[in-house]
Amino acid sequence: MLAVNAVLQPHPAFEHGPLDHSYVVALLQPGVDRLFGVELTGARRQPRCFALSAVRHWLDTDQIICSTLDLPDWMLRADVAFPRKTLDSRDRSFESIRPIVDRLEEFLLGSERNRLVQERAKELGCSRETLYRRLNRFLRHGQHINALLPEYHRCGCSSPEGRGSVKRGAPRRDGFMGRNVAAEDVRNIEFVIRKWYLPTDSRRTLKDCYYDELLPTFYSTGQRAMPTGKVTPALYDHDDRPSLHQFRYYARKFLDRSGIRPGQIRRARSEYQKDFEGRTGTAPRPEGPGHVFQLDSTPLDMELRSRFCSSQTLLVGRATVYQVIDAFSNVTVGLYVCLGEPSWANARLALYCAIRRKGEAFFAELGMELPEEELPEGGVPQILFVDNQEFATALSETVGRDLQIIVEYGRARRGDDKGPIEFELGQLNLELQSLDGYIPKDRGRPGRRDPKRDALFTLEEVYQHLMRIVINRNHHHELPYERLDEQMIRDGVAPTAMSIWRWGIRHRPWLGKVMDDRQLYLSLLERGVARVEREGLIFEGCIYVCQEVRDLGLQDRKPRRHRSPQLEVRYLRHTARYILVVLPDGSFAWATLSARFQRFLRCSFDEIEIRLHEEAREKAARETPALEHKLAVKEEMAEKAKAARAQRERLTPGEVSRQPIAEQRAQEKGVEVLRDADRFEAIAESELGAVDPGAEPSPGDVDEDSGGPHAESTSSYWESMSDVLMGDDDAG
Incomplete structure (x- = not known):
């Protein structure tokens, strides 16, 4: 369409058309039949006037083309x-x-x-x-x-020949003339940017890259020794190298031309998305109380002392606090403080505190009286939003299967995925600022007093204090009005967590499930697998005995090449005395530690693992002396066999078969009988006092014919038997 800013172009089919260049319509005057155009690309700067009727005729006869102006x-x-x-x-x-x-x-x-x-x-x-x-x-x-x-x-000179001849730009403030940036300088700058500035693990600034990499790499003549003995690069003069301003200028041009955003590419993806990327402005809202729970932990910013020291001088370090909140109302439904590191063993206790009933028994365990303001009973939620750290393990599979909870994980290093719980944990630490032993953020600053010197409170006292803070925040801390929807505003709901919780119980579907405390505790135990053998259940290197498993015939010996059955077990890592076995029908049965492993009766599974390794090492250390003794005995018998073999006469098979083995066996048995009889008579005579076995025989006790004592010794008996045998041989 012919209009202002339209482009009139020559038709390629007409070699000698009415237009020799493309024109942009600058002004239309239909009343006086005029059209003014300006050349689109040519060097002509004077506008050109055309007859409007002529231009329309050219368009009707396809001598020229009318198109729209394409702007960059x-x-x-x-x-x-x-x-x-x-x-x-x-x-x-x-x-x-x-x-x-x-x-x-x-x-x-x-x-x-x-x-x-x-x-x-x-x-x-x-x-x-x-x-x-x-x-x-x-x-x-x-x-x-x-x-x-x-x-x-x-900007700059278009011809390479002109570069470097005359310095362009404003004079430099440092008094040096400087030089124009050549194509080689641009390549050097882009190389430095790619290699040292853009990598994700790089924290260098442009200034660091200029002084530490560009100048020593491309604009130095080698090295020189300083008077102190230090060797440094010998740099070009100021007029022979790009300045820092030129480096920054061409670095920005390169980044803009490449479409690279350094703020994004120089950081890890999770860090950029968490701290720098724009927000969508919307977040999914849970449908009601008990729909989504958020669980997280953080180190407590406080030094604690031991409860077993009356002088209040023994320290136990920092604790870990677990908190569980309802995402719908922002109410805290569970709090757990412990000295252990973040793990599933501690996270399950935090979840247990959140779901169980909050009655007198609960506060009695904390050493507190039942408060006037309630702590809500969370029940079993539909969705549990957690970190991978504690729940991404096979030990925690019981949460999803037994409690029917959908476990969703936050992205790695994305604390903004669960902003409410992160904020609440930060507020708990801030509430401890006025207490002795608090660890400030700038504790490393010179002149700061060491918080360990001021520690006064035990773990139990801090747990009770934090529980009171949580209850107070649930009932009295005002939330932003963004937490309220239109219906809550009409009903006059106060912007507090407990008010939103109670309103949700009445007007929204209760999405939690109430569970017995015993069943809840057993469902949160760690999960493992035991192998069933004839001796019992093999689990963590120990043998357990379960009557129900034996009655089912699972311990009976199986035919060869049949794999031993395996059963799921629940256990508490801190004690190995009992485990809970899940039978094939889904019921539970208790198993006790076998008598063969009673030495581990008071041990945890971690201690058992350590002790089993120690026993294996000790056994290996005793193996060498035992093997040496065994070899020595074997060698001794080999020497005796060698000596006997040298004295033995060679017999024919017939001579061997004709030997009176029964008579010879009777003679050998006679030796054993007489030796036992000698032992018995010696004991009897020593008890009766008739003959002192240790005294010298009297002359009257000597048999003149035999020349020895009346009670013949075993050695003399062997000598006499030798004479008899030799005599028999001679007689034969």
């Missing part, structure tokens, strides 16, 4: 997309030609053109060429004010 994207941006300095330069340029633009018809006609430009140039003190250049840019680009934006990307 940066020219169509809003003012907020440009720096204030750039906009000021644009506005000054437009103000210089505004009087001429207001009288555009007179300027285009040509009769008053030179006079208008001459008078305006005299007023501003600039050249006519400057005004003609600005007017031409303004008309060529559709009379858009952004056409006068400074084109910084076109």
Whole structure:
């Protein structure tokens, strides 16, 4: 469509058409049949006048083409997309030609053109060429004010031969002449930016990259020794290297041209999304109380003392506080403080405190009386929003299966995923500022008193104090009015967590589930797998006995190549005396530690693991002496066998088969009988006092024929038996 800012182009089919260049329509005057156009790309700056009827004829006969003006994207941006300095330069340029633009018809006609430009140039003190250049840019680009934006990307000399001959730009303030940046300098700058400035793990600034990498790498002649003995790079003179300002300028040009955002690429993705990325402005809201619970933990900013020291001097360090809040009302439904590190063993107790009944028994365990203001009974939520740290483990699988809770995990290093619980934990630490032993954020500053010297409170006392703070915040701390919806405002609900909770119980569906404390506790135990063998259940290196498992026949010996059955167990890591076995029908049965492992009766599973490793090491240490003794005994028997083999006469198979083995066996048995009889008679005589076995025999007790005592000794018996045997051989 023929209109102002339309583009008239020659038709490619007409070699000698009415137009030789493309023109932008600057002004239409149908009443006088005139059309003014400005060349789109040529060097001609004078506008050209056409007959409007002729132009329409050319269009009807397809001698020329009419199209829309295509402006670059940066020219169509809003003012907020440009720096204030750039906009000021644009506005000054437009103000210089505004009087001429207001009288555009007179300027285009040509009769008053030179006079208008001459008078305006005299007023501003600039050249006519400057005004003609600005007017031409303004008309060529559709009379858009952004056409006068400074084109910084076109700065510098266009011909490589001109670079370095004359220094361009304003004189430097440091007194040095400097040099123009060449193409090689630009490549060096871009190399430094890519290698040392943009990597994610880099924390260097542009200034650091300039002094630490660019100058020593590309603008030094080697190294030189300082008077102190230190070796440093010998840098080029100031006039032979780019300045810091030039480095920053070309670094920004490179980043803008590449479309790289350093603030995003130099940080981890999670850190950028958490601390810098824009927010969507909307967040899903739970449907009612008990729909979503958020659980998180943080170290307590307080030094604690031991409860077993009356002098209040023994320290136990910092505690870990777990908090569970209802995402709908922001009410705290559970609080647990312990000395352990963040783990599933502690997180399950925090969840147990949140779900269980908050009656006298609960506060009695804390050493408190039942407060006047209630702490709500959370019940079992539908969704539990947690960190991966405690719940992303096989030990915590019972939460989803037994309690029917959907466990959702926050993204790594994204504390903003669960902003309410993070804020509440921060407020708990702030509430401890007035107490002795509080650890301030600037505790490392010189002159700060060590909080360990001021520790006065035990874990139990701090737990009770935090519980009172939580109850007070539930009932009296005002929340932002953004927590209330339209219906709450109509019902006059106060912006407190407990008021929103009670309103939700009445007007929204209660999405929690009430569970017996015993069943809840057993459902939150750690989960494991035990192998069933004939001896019992093998779990964590120990054997357990369960009558129910044995009655089911699971311990009976299986045929070969049949795998032993496995059963799920629930256990408490702090004691190994009992485990809870999940039978195949889903019921529970208790198993006790086998008598073979009674040495572990008072141990935890962690201690058992340590002791089993120690026993294995001790056994390995005793193995070498035992093996050496066994080898020595074996070697001794080998020597005896060797000596006996040397004395033994070789017999034929017939001689071996004809031996009277029964008679020889009877003689050997006789030796054993007589030796036992000698032992018995010696004991009897020593008891009766008839003969002192240790005394010398009297002459009357000696048998003259045999030449020995009447009670023949075993050695003499062997000698006599030898004589008998030798005599028998001789007689044979």
